[in-house]
Amino acid sequence: ARDAWLRTPLAPGEMITAQSALLEREAQESSTTDEELAGRRAANGSSERGGAASTPDYGEKKLPQALIIGVKKGGTRALLEAIRVHPDVRAVGVEPHFFDRNYEKGLEWYRNVMPKTLDGQVTMEKTPSYFVTNEAPKRIHAMAKDIKLIVVVRNPVTRAISDYTQTLSKKPEIPTFEVLAFKNRTLGLIDASWSAIRIGIYALHLENWLQYFPLSQILFVSGERLIVDPAGEMAKVQDFLGLKRVVTEKHFYFNKTKGFPCLKKPEDSGAPRCLGKSKGRTHPHIDPDVIHRLQKFYRPFNMMFYQMTGQDFQWEREEGDK
Numbered sequence: 001a002r003d004a005w006l007r008t009p010l011a012p013g014e015m016i017t018a019q020s021a022l023l024e025r026e027a028q029e030s031s032t033t034d035e036e037l038a039g040r041r042a043a044n045g046s047s048e049r050g051g052a053a054s055t056p057d058y059g060e061k062k063l064p065q066a067l068i069i070g071v072k073k074g075g076t077r078a079l080l081e082a083i084r085v086h087p088d089v090r091a092v093g094v095e096p097h098f099f100d101r102n103y104e105k106g107l108e109w110y111r112n113v114m115p116k117t118l119d120g121q122v123t124m125e126k127t128p129s130y131f132v133t134n135e136a137p138k139r140i141h142a143m144a145k146d147i148k149l150i151v152v153v154r155n156p157v158t159r160a161i162s163d164y165t166q167t168l169s170k171k172p173e174i175p176t177f178e179v180l181a182f183k184n185r186t187l188g189l190i191d192a193s194w195s196a197i198r199i200g201i202y203a204l205h206l207e208n209w210l211q212y213f214p215l216s217q218i219l220f221v222s223g224e225r226l227i228v229d230p231a232g233e234m235a236k237v238q239d240f241l242g243l244k245r246v247v248t249e250k251h252f253y254f255n256k257t258k259g260f261p262c263l264k265k266p267e268d269s270g271a272p273r274c275l276g277k278s279k280g281r282t283h284p285h286i287d288p289d290v291i292h293r294l295q296k297f298y299r300p301f302n303m304m305f306y307q308m309t310g311q312d313f314q315w316e317r318e319e320g321d322k
């Protein structure tokens with residue numbers, strides 16, 4: 001398997017639909033953040049999957065009641081794959097990109113992309129670009145003003161390097177991180193218009209969301225804690241979604257080769273599931289002065305973000321990358 005948690009064969013009910021086939025193609029053609037996942041799923045002939053205990057394809061398709069809206073490279077795939085182990089969660093595998101790229105296709109298109117759910121099950125999807133899409137809060141609010149929003153945030157400096165590493169893997173000829181990060185390196189002027197840097201100005205983007213949603217409707221998950229204590233973060237996510245705490249420590253193990261937590265083998269069948277090779281890439285070495293300069297750049301925005309969310313993510317305590 002490539003970009004998703006390595007997983008067991010698909011349930012028989014998970015037949016590909018015209019809608020999901022279209023999505024797969026779009027996901028493959030576009031620069032979706034989970035491009036390898038799209039490829040793998042297309043190969044498997046499905047775009048969706050239920051909980052670990054395969055849920056038969058009964059029920060009806062509903063618009064999502066919860067969304068993972070960001071941030072790109074924050075740990076969104078790890079979170080989605082862990083939460084969909086919960087029997088009361090059904091989620092789309094690929095990123096639908098409805099509120100940014102596919103909005104003109106309409107809500108019926110969006111609903112059709114969703115897996116079928118039974119009463120009481122939560123429908124979810126993740127598209128990390130929503131967090132930085134200007135129109136997204138307004139559009140999501142127009143669909144469901146009581147929707148629950150989840151944002152996985154990570155040290156913006158590490159996030160920027162992770163973002164750059166992903167681009168570099170596809171376009172090895174791009175300039176170095178150090179070159180792209182500055183408008184003027186001698187003056188130490190950071191290029192905040194470079195998307196790898198702009199995405200990490202969380203306070204700025206959050207302001208846009210708070211025009212439409214109260215803070216109580218948004219859960220901020222620490223990308224760092226999701227790696228060191230996945231069960232602890234999952235407890236918060238399940239509480240926030242109003243679900244029983246089903247996903248716990250016993251679902252995770254730390255895979256030394258991967259260097260990340262992975263999902264244990266489900267009881268019924270299959271193998272343990274780690275995320276694929278595009279998650280947890282080795283980052284290139286970045287000049288420590290540049291990292292330091294970026295940390296200084298983000299500091300006031302981070303402080304503002306901590307104040308807005310009432311949570312201290314402790315990114316100032318970290319030294320260097322990772």
Ligand SMILES: Nc1ncnc2c1ncn2[C@@H]1O[C@H](COP(=O)(O)OS(=O)(=O)O)[C@@H](OP(=O)(O)O)[C@H]1O
Nearest residue numbers: 033072073074075076077078162260275279280281
């Ligand atoms: N369990 C587990 N396994 C592997 N990787 C994990 C895990 N938990 C969090 N992470 C971190 O997730 C980072 C990728 O974030 P996203 O899934 O949000 O990326 S994407 O925007 O969908 O492309 C990815 O970033 P990089 O390490 O820079 O590749 C990981 O650090």
